[in-house]
Amino acid sequence: MAPRLKKEKLESKPKSAKQKIAYEEAVPVSMESIGHPEIFPLVLTTKTQEIFNCRAGEDITEEHPNKLIKKEDIIQDFKNRAGISDFHPVKKIVMEYPGEELLVVYDKEFKYGQNFYLIGTEEAKESILNPPEEQVDTEEVKESVEEVYVYKPPIPKPWVSLGSEKEIEEESVHESTVRAKYKISRERRQFGAPIKFGDYNASSVKDSYIECTAYADKNFTVKQLEKDIAIQVIPILMDTYTQTQWKFPRNATTQYMPREFSKEERETLLQSKDLKDFLNSVSLSVEAALQQNEIMNVFIDDWKVLAEEEATFGDKTDSHLKEYQSFTDLHNIKDKTITCICWHPTIYGLIAVSIAERLSYEERVQFSGKLLLQPSLILFWSFSDPIHPQLMLQSPDDIFCFRFCPSNPNIIAGGCINGQVVLWDISAHSERIVHVKGSGSTSKKAVLKPIFLLEPDSNKDAPYVRHCAVSSIEYGHKKLVTDIHWLTDNFEVNRMGYAFENRSGICCQLVTCSIDCTIYFWDIRPTRPPPIPTDKKKEETVEVPHDVPSTFLHLDLSWRPHIRITLAKSGTTLDHCPVKLSLRNESLNYQVQDAQILQQKAQIAGEDPYHNLESGLAKILKPIEDYNTKFFVGTEDGEVIYTDWRMERDHDSGRLISQKPLNRYAVHDGSINTVQRSPFYQDIVLTIGGWNVAIWKEGVSQGPLLLSACSTKMYTSGHWSLTRPAVFFVGKEDGYIDIWDLLEKTHEPAHTQNICITSITYIRPWMFSSTKCIPLL
Amino acid sequence: MAEVEETLKRIQNHKGVIGTMVVNAEGIPIRTTLDNSTTVQYAGLLHQLTMKAKSTVRDIDPQNDLTFLRIRSKKHEVMVAPEVPLIPCNRKCSSPL
Numbered sequence: 001m002a003p004r005l006k007k008e009k010l011e012s013k014p015k016s017a018k019q020k021i022a023y024e025e026a027v028p029v030s031m032e033s034i035g036h037p038e039i040f041p042l043v044l045t046t047k048t049q050e051i052f053n054c055r056a057g058e059d060i061t062e063e064h065p066n067k068l069i070k071k072e073d074i075i076q077d078f079k080n081r082a083g084i085s086d087f088h089p090v091k092k093i094v095m096e097y098p099g100e101e102l103l104v105v106y107d108k109e110f111k112y113g114q115n116f117y118l119i120g121t122e123e124a125k126e127s128i129l130n131p132p133e134e135q136v137d138t139e140e141v142k143e144s145v146e147e148v149y150v151y152k153p154p155i156p157k158p159w160v161s162l163g164s165e166k167e168i169e170e171e172s173v174h175e176s177t178v179r180a181k182y183k184i185s186r187e188r189r190q191f192g193a194p195i196k197f198g199d200y201n202a203s204s205v206k207d208s209y210i211e212c213t214a215y216a217d218k219n220f221t222v223k224q225l226e227k228d229i230a231i232q233v234i235p236i237l238m239d240t241y242t243q244t245q246w247k248f249p250r251n252a253t254t255q256y257m258p259r260e261f262s263k264e265e266r267e268t269l270l271q272s273k274d275l276k277d278f279l280n281s282v283s284l285s286v287e288a289a290l291q292q293n294e295i296m297n298v299f300i301d302d303w304k305v306l307a308e309e310e311a312t313f314g315d316k317t318d319s320h321l322k323e324y325q326s327f328t329d330l331h332n333i334k335d336k337t338i339t340c341i342c343w344h345p346t347i348y349g350l351i352a353v354s355i356a357e358r359l360s361y362e363e364r365v366q367f368s369g370k371l372l373l374q375p376s377l378i379l380f381w382s383f384s385d386p387i388h389p390q391l392m393l394q395s396p397d398d399i400f401c402f403r404f405c406p407s408n409p410n411i412i413a414g415g416c417i418n419g420q421v422v423l424w425d426i427s428a429h430s431e432r433i434v435h436v437k438g439s440g441s442t443s444k445k446a447v448l449k450p451i452f453l454l455e456p457d458s459n460k461d462a463p464y465v466r467h468c469a470v471s472s473i474e475y476g477h478k479k480l481v482t483d484i485h486w487l488t489d490n491f492e493v494n495r496m497g498y499a500f501e502n503r504s505g506i507c508c509q510l511v512t513c514s515i516d517c518t519i520y521f522w523d524i525r526p527t528r529p530p531p532i533p534t535d536k537k538k539e540e541t542v543e544v545p546h547d548v549p550s551t552f553l554h555l556d557l558s559w560r561p562h563i564r565i566t567l568a569k570s571g572t573t574l575d576h577c578p579v580k581l582s583l584r585n586e587s588l589n590y591q592v593q594d595a596q597i598l599q600q601k602a603q604i605a606g607e608d609p610y611h612n613l614e615s616g617l618a619k620i621l622k623p624i625e626d627y628n629t630k631f632f633v634g635t636e637d638g639e640v641i642y643t644d645w646r647m648e649r650d651h652d653s654g655r656l657i658s659q660k661p662l663n664r665y666a667v668h669d670g671s672i673n674t675v676q677r678s679p680f681y682q683d684i685v686l687t688i689g690g691w692n693v694a695i696w697k698e699g700v701s702q703g704p705l706l707l708s709a710c711s712t713k714m715y716t717s718g719h720w721s722l723t724r725p726a727v728f729f730v731g732k733e734d735g736y737i738d739i740w741d742l743l744e745k746t747h748e749p750a751h752t753q754n755i756c757i758t759s760i761t762y763i764r765p766w767m768f769s770s771t772k773c774i775p776l777l
Numbered sequence: 778m779a780e781v782e783e784t785l786k787r788i789q790n791h792k793g794v795i796g797t798m799v800v801n802a803e804g805i806p807i808r809t810t811l812d813n814s815t816t817v818q819y820a821g822l823l824h825q826l827t828m829k830a831k832s833t834v835r836d837i838d839p840q841n842d843l844t845f846l847r848i849r850s851k852k853h854e855v856m857v858a859p860e861v862p863l864i865p866c867n868r869k870c871s872s873p874l
Contacts, residue, residue: 282858
């Protein structure tokens with residue numbers, strides 16, 4: 001037994017010795033395998049922990065897992081406890097450790113396999129003890145860098161050669177040999193000497209030329225052994241198709257039913273809060289949409305509506321001038337020109353036309369004898385009878401302008417070519433012309449009868465009406481009367497030119513202008529009674545035909561104007577020759593209703609006031625304050641003059657002289673043919689003359705409001721439209737009428753139309769109900 | 778319940794309104810004033826169209842959503858108001874005048 005025990009002991013001893021040796025020789029296991037060669041996991045028993053004051057949970061915690069243990073202590077421990085020291089496995093490391101203290105880290109999670117690990121190197125120890133600060137530092141640095149980014153322009157760095165210059169050197173071409181230079185010159189004494197050139201064949205002389213023929217030198221043929229080729233890879237494209245074959249046609253049907261909620265489900269849903277919220281949110285927009293539909297008709301087809309608007313607006317056919325009626329008299333009018341047209345103020349469809357010979361002054365003088373035989377006429381035309389004039393008024397000479405009296409349409413005043421002012425009274429024939437239509441209808445029936453039976457019908461003959469009165473030749477105008485106007489019946493003018501209230505209640509004063517540079521005011525009432533015997537001597541007793549009314553007998557041949565205005569040009573002896581006048585408060589159109597007003601006025605005055613002209617003079621003159629006595633005049637030279645008709649008393653001589661013109665504007669290039677106030681605005685005046693049109697405003701003295709560009713043809717006549725404020729008509733010398741609409745275009749006429757071949761001499765529009773009737777000739 | 782009724786009644790009583798229908802998210806009608814066959818037809822067709830319109834709007838702009846759909850024909854106008862989840866919308870998609 002004993003030897004067995006001994007053996008065992010012996011065996012055990014060597015085992016333990018082996019074990020010991022094994023222990024001693026055991027290489028400490030490090031964490032090299034996982035990349036941390038300095039970490040050595042350790043097991044530290046509680047006893048060891050107590051010895052080294054690194055008790056888990058008390059001295060060393062998770063927050064402070066590091067513990068520095070002195071090397072000497074560990075060596076002491078080795079001596080004390082030898083094999084059972086926990087540090088035994090790492091004894092070698094400890095012995096070799098350079099520093100004084102070793103770091104033992106508490107590894108609670110057993111990251112490295114044991115509950116503690118020893119750090120084997122000084123550097124690792126340092127890094128573990130000091131890392132956080134570094135990390136913190138780097139983090140802080142990074143943040144600060146990100147916040148403020150300062151732009152630094154790139155700084156050129158010195159060039160670092162990487163071998164590329166060698167390649168460049170190889171590739172560049174240099175001259176390998178030095179080029180030989182030769183200089184050839186002649187002998188000095190031969191410079192400038194005369195040279196003789198001759199021809200001879202080069203091949204005949206030996207050595208006269210050296211040839212260097214080209215040949216292919218084999219040394220220089222290079223066989224290309226390498227080639228750069230680019231290849232692209234594309235997929236192979238293939239088109240195929242296939243068709244399904246319907247081998248077994250089979251009918252198949254499906255029947256379906258819509259999903260529905262049961263009644264209970266519906267009830268629950270209706271009660272649900274979700275539905276309530278949904279409806280609340282949605283009902284607003286639905287109601288807004290419904291309201292929209294109520295406000296606007298959503299079923300309009302916009303395209304169709306658009307087209308309709310286009311069709312009704314600016315229809316071309318509407319703005320055309322259609323010839324309504326043309327009047328020709330077979331007997332009287334031949335090669336004559338129409339000088340003036342007037343509509344009859346009360347009778348619809350009746351116009352009066354004055355005609356004159358188209359002769360110049362010299363020709364008139366030449367043919368004066370012949371002209372005396374032909375009567376100068378104003379013809380009355382009715383729309384129902386275009387061939388026969390209804391009435392013919394006779395005058396001593398060609399009439400250039402005439403007007404119906406606004407208060408009594410049976411009185412007509414006209415201005416002659418010789419300067420006389422003529423008056424007619426057609427009261428006797430008024431029934432005849434009023435009932436023109438009746439005679440027209442009967443004439444239609446009578447057409448069927450042969451012509452010779454018609455002649456004895458006295459109704460057809462237009463009577464010649466002789467004038468009632470002419471102005472005095474001495475005291476009237478010396479030259480052709482260009483314009484005549486009646487003054488309105490609300491004022492009258494006395495010798496000084498001041499305006500007074502009209503005593504008679506009728507139009508009794510006229511104003512005429514003539515190219516003898518004068519404007520005269522006339523009064524048709526008889527002047528103060530006592531005719532001086534000398535005047536009687538001058539008067540010739542003219543045998544008045546018995547069918548002429550005696551209305552104006554007192555004026556005949558003794559009529560003189562009571563105001564004479566001369567238009568003097570300042571600085572020169574020449575005077576302006578007025579051609580047209582425009583006064584304020586003039587009515588351009590006489591409405592049919594005015595007839596009633598006239599009748600009323602006549603009733604108030606008693607009898608026909610024109611037969612009792614003296615009655616008015618008995619009343620006392622009542623002055624009108626602040627009456628505008630200024631008017632526009634257009635002259636033959638194309639100037640527009642704004643002047644006052646009041647007379648001034650000259651201080652030196654005591655005579656009455658006319659005032660100087662207030663404003664003169666020379667805008668037209670030719671004679672002015674129209675000066676007219678707009679029927680809608682009393683202070684807007686249209687002047688047409690020469691080649692352009694101007695619109696003026698009374699009160700604006702800088703110039704015209706609108707001056708049109710010069711047209712290609714001369715304007716010969718013009719008139720405002722009576723119904724549309726911005727429209728006026730202009731007639732040209734080639735027979736065209738331009739209709740200007742200032743609301744549409746101000747630089748050119750809105751519409752042009754050719755009416756006739758000859759020039760248009762007069763335009764006079766008329767308003768009847770809502771349609772427009774324009775006579776133009 | 779009364780609130781729901783009242784709202785639906787208000788819409789129905791508007792001038793020119795022929796019928797109203799409330800349909801759930803899957804297109805199953807919940808409440809209607811029209812007859813059954815019409816309701817079912819309208820529900821099925823309009824549901825698909827509304828879904829299509831909604832997906833179209835979403836495809837164009839994923840942050841946009843369909844708020845209202847109006848189909849105007851010669852005879853009538855159909856108005857569909859889908860439930861719109863609350864999305865903050867800018868001025869552009871606010872209700873019309």
